[in-house]
Each structure stands twice: as C-alpha cells, then as structure tokens.
Amino acid sequence: xxxxxxxxxxxxxxxxxxxxxxxxxxxxxxxxxxxxxxxxxxxxxxxxxxxxxxxxxxxxxxxxxxxxxxxxxxxxxxxxxxxxxxxxxxxxxxxxxxxxxxxxxxxxxxxxxxxxxxxxxxxxxxxxxxxxxxxxxxxxxxxxxxxxxxxxxxxxxxxxxxxxxxxxxxxxxxxxxxxxxxxxxxxxxxxxxxxxxxxxxxxxxxxxxxxxxxxxxxxxxxxxxxxxxxxxxxxxxxxxxxxxxxxxxxxxxxxxxxxxxxxxxxxxxxxxxxxxxxxxxxxxxxxxxxxxxxxxxxxxxxxxxxxxxxxxxxxxxxxxxxxxxxxxxxxxxxxxxxxxxxxxxxxxxxxxxxxxxxxxxxxxxxxxxxxxxxxxxxxxxxxxxxxxxxxxxxxxxxxxxxxxxxxxxxxxxxxxxxxxxxxxxxx
Numbered sequence: 001x002x003x004x005x006x007x008x009x010x011x012x013x014x015x016x017x018x019x020x021x022x023x024x025x026x027x028x029x030x031x032x033x034x035x036x037x038x039x040x041x042x043x044x045x046x047x048x049x050x051x052x053x054x055x056x057x058x059x060x061x062x063x064x065x066x067x068x069x070x071x072x073x074x075x076x077x078x079x080x081x082x083x084x085x086x087x088x089x090x091x092x093x094x095x096x097x098x099x100x101x102x103x104x105x106x107x108x109x110x111x112x113x114x115x116x117x118x119x120x121x122x123x124x125x126x127x128x129x130x131x132x133x134x135x136x137x138x139x140x141x142x143x144x145x146x147x148x149x150x151x152x153x154x155x156x157x158x159x160x161x162x163x164x165x166x167x168x169x170x171x172x173x174x175x176x177x178x179x180x181x182x183x184x185x186x187x188x189x190x191x192x193x194x195x196x197x198x199x200x201x202x203x204x205x206x207x208x209x210x211x212x213x214x215x216x217x218x219x220x221x222x223x224x225x226x227x228x229x230x231x232x233x234x235x236x237x238x239x240x241x242x243x244x245x246x247x248x249x250x251x252x253x254x255x256x257x258x259x260x261x262x263x264x265x266x267x268x269x270x271x272x273x274x275x276x277x278x279x280x281x282x283x284x285x286x287x288x289x290x291x292x293x294x295x296x297x298x299x300x301x302x303x304x305x306x307x308x309x310x311x312x313x314x315x316x317x318x319x320x321x322x323x324x325x326x327x328x329x330x331x332x333x334x335x336x337x338x339x340x341x342x343x344x345x346x347x348x349x350x351x352x353x354x355x356x357x358x359x360x361x362x363x364x365x366x367x368x369x370x371x372x373x374x375x376x377x378x379x380x381x382x383x384x385x386x387x388x389x390x391x392x393x394x395x396x397x398x399x400x401x402x403x404x405x406x407x408x409x410x411x412x413x414x415x416x417x418x419x420x421x422x423x424x425x426x427x
Contacts (some may be wrong), residue, residue, distance in 0.1 A: 003326055004319075006404075007290045012319075012347065017303055019241035022393045024296045027230075032398045032405075037178075037203060037347045037388030040229030046292040053288045074287045074291075075235075075278060081294045082228070082237050084203060085306060086220070087211030093239040094274045095287060096256075097222045100133045101204055101260035102238040105250040105277055107137060107169065109240070110196045111145045112248040114166035121166035122147045125195075128379070131175050134200055135331050138169055151287040154179065161193035168195050172210070173203035173345030173366055175281075176384055177372055178337040179269050180208060180345045191216070202226060206297050207313065207346040207390075209306040212239055219244070227346070227390065229293030235286050238277045245273055245286040254279030296392055304368070311389035315397055317423045320348055320387065323403040336384055349373075351382040356381060357427065358420040360385050362409045368402045372427045 013019060025041045033041055057065040066072050086093070096102065107124075111382040124138050128151045135151070142149040146214050152160050154177065157168060168190045173180050183199065190197045193313040199220040204210055206227030212220055218241050224234030225233070249270045255261045256278040259269040275425065300309050318341060324333065332353030338344045352359055360372040370388070375381030409415050 004323065004400075006397060006400045007310050009319075009395070009400040012396035016312070016396070018300065018308060018391060019395070021296070021299060021303075021391075022395070024299060027393060027395045028367075032368045032402050033385040033393070034368065034389070034398075034402060036229075036390030036394075037207070037226055037345075037386065038371050040227060040293060040373040040390070041393055042231070043229055043292045043296050044229065045295065046289050049288050049292050053285055071282075071284050074284065076275070076289070077161045077283050077402075078287060078291050078294060079237060079274070080156065081291070081298060082205065082222075083239075084301075085210065085228075085294070086205050086239070087209075087213050087215070088239050089213060089242075092213075092242065092245075093237055093272055094277060095224065095235050095290065096278050096282065097235045097236060097238075097280075099200070099221055100276070101138060101198065101252070102236050103134055103137045103198070103219040103280070104141065105252055105279075106238060106240065106252045106278040107141050107167065107198050108145075108197055109244070109248050110148065110167045110219055111141060113244060114196055116248075116374070118166070120272060121164055121194070124149045124167045124169055125157055125160050125165050127154050127174075128152070129173075129174060129176050129381075130169070130171055131200065131202065134169060134171065135388060136158065136292055139327070158189050160253075161190060161195055163194060163205055165193060167193045167198055169198045169200075171200040171202065173207065173383055175203055176336070176349060176386075177347055178203075178344045178347040178386075180204070180338075180343055182211075183210065183217060187215045187217050203345055203347070205295075206306075207310075209310055212240070214358075217241060224290045227297075228290065229296050229392075230290030231286065231293065233286060234290045234293070235283055236426070238274070240274060240277065241309055245276070250277050250343070252279045256280060256282070261326060266421050268374060300392070309391045310346075314341045316389040316391060316394055316396065317341070317346065319399045320389065320403065323400065324350070324406075327403055327407050328347050328362055330408070336382065346391075347386055349384045352385060354419060356383040356385050359406075359409060359415045361420040362415040362417075363366045363406060366405050366409065368405045374427065 004076035012275035057069040083093040205222040336349040
C-alpha cells in the first residue's frame with residue numbers, strides 16, 4: 001500500500017459532499033481543531049441569534065417574550081430537534097439542566113421502578129472508566145436508595161448481569177478510550193437479565209447514529225456542548241421511554257415540571273410525559289445558542305444525515321490511525337482506542353511513554369488543538385492524548401497536517417521544554 005501524501009487529503013476534500021457544512025462555523029485561521037469531543041466549534045449563526053434574544057426578545061419584548069417569542073416552549077422545541085438525531089419520537093426528549101442533574105433524575109426514576117418491580121434487585125452496575133460525574137451520582141443515589149454500586153472493567157458489564165442487578169449505567173462512547181457500545185445488543189442483554197438501562201450519550205449524540213426507540217432503551221441523557229455545538233455550559237437533554245415516563249416522579253420536582261406551572265398550586269402534580277423531567281426556569285440564552293448548534297447537524301439531513309456524518313468521521317479517524325502508523329511508529333505511542341471502526345466513536349486516544357500533557361501543550365502551541373486526560377494513578381491507568389474527529393468542520397487535509405505537526409513536536413523534542421509541563425486548571 002503506497003504511503004499517503006498531503007495531496008491525497010486535498011483530493012479527498014475536493015470530493016467530499018459534506019465539505020460545504022464547514023461554512024456553518026467560525027473557525028480561527030490556521031487552527032486545526034481536534035477537540036470537538038470536548039467543546040464544539042462556534043456556529044456562525046449563534047452570535048446573531050443570541051444578540052437577537054438579548055436586544056429584541058429581552059430588551060424590547062421583556063417578559064412578554066415568554067409568550068410572544070415562545071421562550072416557554074424552547075426546551076421542547078430544541079428537544080424535538082435533538083430527538084431527530086438520537087432516534088426519539090416527537091415530544092419524548094426535552095432540553096433542561098445539566099448532564100449531571102439529568103442523570104440524577106433518570107437514575108433515581110430507574111431505581112424507583114426497579115424497587116417497585118423487583119425489590120430484591122439492589123445493585124447498580126457501571127464501569128470503572130465511566131465518566132466520573134456519572135459514578136459520583138450513582139454513588140450518591142445508591143446510598144440514598146439503600147443499594148450498592150458495583151464497578152467492572154470496561155467491556156465486562158454484561159458478565160455482571162445477575163439477578164441482583166437493578167440498573168446498568170453506561171456511557172455509549174467511553175470518554176477516555178472512545179470505545180463504542182452496541183446500544184441495542186447491550187440493552188437487550190440487560191432486559192433479558194431483568195435490569196433497566198441508563199445511557200449517557202455525551203460522546204455519541206451528534207457523533208454516531210443513535211436509535212433510542214429502536215434499541216428499546218429505558219433512559220438516556222446527553223450533553224449539549226460537545227458534538228451538538230451548543231457552546232460552553234450548554235444545557236443538556238433527557239429522554240425516557242414512553243413505557244416508563246409516567247410511572248414515577250423524578251426527584252427534582254420544580255415548578256416547570258408541574259402539570260400546570262402557572263396555576264401556582266401548593267401541592268406538586270407532575271406533568272404528563274417528558275415535561276415532568278423539567279425542573280426550574282430554563283437558561284434561555286444558552287438554549288438559543290444550542291438551537292443554532294443543533295441546526296448545524298440537521299443541515300446534513302439532505303446529504304444523508306447522521307449516517308453520512310458517521311461515514312466521514314470513520315474515514316477521518318481511519319486516516320489518522322493510518323498516518324500515525326506510517327509516520328510515528330518510531331515513537332512510544334500506542335492506541336487506546338479500538339482500531340475497528342465499528343467499535344469506536346468519533347475520537348482516537350493515544351498513550352505516550354513520557355509526559356503526554358507536555359506533548360499536547362506543545363501541539364496546542366502549534367495550533368493543533370486536542371486535549372489530555374490523566375489516568376487514575378492508583379489503578380495504573382495511562383494518561384491519554386485525545387483527538388476528536390468532527391465531520392461537520394474537519395477536513396482530510398487537517399488530519400495530514402495534524403499528524404505532521406505531532407511528528408515535528410516529537411522529532412524536535414520541543415515538548416520537553418519546561419513551559420509545556422506547567423499544568424493549567426483545565427487539561
């Protein structure tokens with residue numbers, strides 16, 4: 001197989017039917033952005049939309065805009081757009097609060113259902129490498145419900161589905177390795193064992209095709225600021241299967257989840273359907289920004305939608321893997337991500353036998369932006385260099401240039417300079 005050259009990337013870009021989608025974004029000149037799996041890029045439409053909400057809807061409309069501008073319905077309207085990306089039906093998904101808070105709601109609901117249906121089931125199963133906030137919430141809820149949280153190694157959860165398991169809590173794409181679960185197969189196995197599933201879609205919504213209803217999933221939550229391009233701190237979303245949504249009350253019984261919030265009764269009566277998973281007043285400026293971000297993904301629908309985006313993300317990450325093999329085999333880099341595209345999301349993680357943080361900082365200084373995730377040293381976990389491949393705005397030639405820059409950083413040894421070892425608060 002001939003060695004690939006930069007002009008091959010340019011040819012791929014020239015033939016790419018999704019290439020026009022890049023024009024939806026404001027990207028800094030000369031920057032190769034490989035961190036959309038942590039924070040999505042800024043859509044061009046966002047600044048004007050937020051300005052309109054500020055100056056016209058808030059500044060001129062004032063409180064009238066809850067009705068005249070439709071503020072009150074925005075969590076549902078944006079939720080219906082996200083539903084198209086994750087296989088949910090209209091009015092089954094709502095945008096609200098943060099990923100952590102939504103996880104608290106749905107995991108609490110799942111435990112309540114499990115306790116009512118099978119009180120002998122007292123165990124929540126998750127993975128040691130699940131995102132820490134998910135585990136923190138599960139720890140807290142296990143204690144509150146008199147249950148036990150058990151953590152297994154990545155890929156071993158199905159082997160722990162015994163008759164004492166109430167809930168299986170998994171992130172569909174692992175934030176460290178990028179490993180991807182087959183949601184339908186895992187959910188079917190959990191149901192066969194009598195357990196409910198709670199899925200975190202933070203690294204899969206907008207990155208890989210998701211079919212919540214097709215998989216018969218039970219509960220799901222997800223993030224708005226990664227692949228959905230909603231901006232820093234964007235609100236999250238929550239989905240509950242129709243068979244469960246009205247069975248129990250979620251624990252955060254705020255007024256927007258009330259059946260009639262503006263009747264102002266003293267007792268709480270939950271709304272029917274997914275609206276009961278709302279809590280307090282929505283963050284309207286952030287919701288407006290997220291609306292623009294979701295639109296950047298829906299713009300791909302005439303071109304094949306999530307299936308087309310997935311094909312390109314696989315092609316981009318396959319190209320990165322091949323170039324690392326071809327150009328960087330002499331360096332102490334190893335892949336932490338499955339090489340089989342069917343088993344990974346839209347990122348590739350590398351380990352480096354050395355100071356990986358410094359390598360990433362040296363890359364960022366050369367305007368190739370990925371990120372670093374430290375491993376749990378008490379368990380001997382490796383530090384990771386993470387690279388996200390967002391097909392909406394990443395070009396094939398960017399992958400060539402990123403790998404060449406990584407090679408330059410390693411060849412020159414510039415990463416050993418003291419300035420790159422100083423850690424910031426956020427890595």
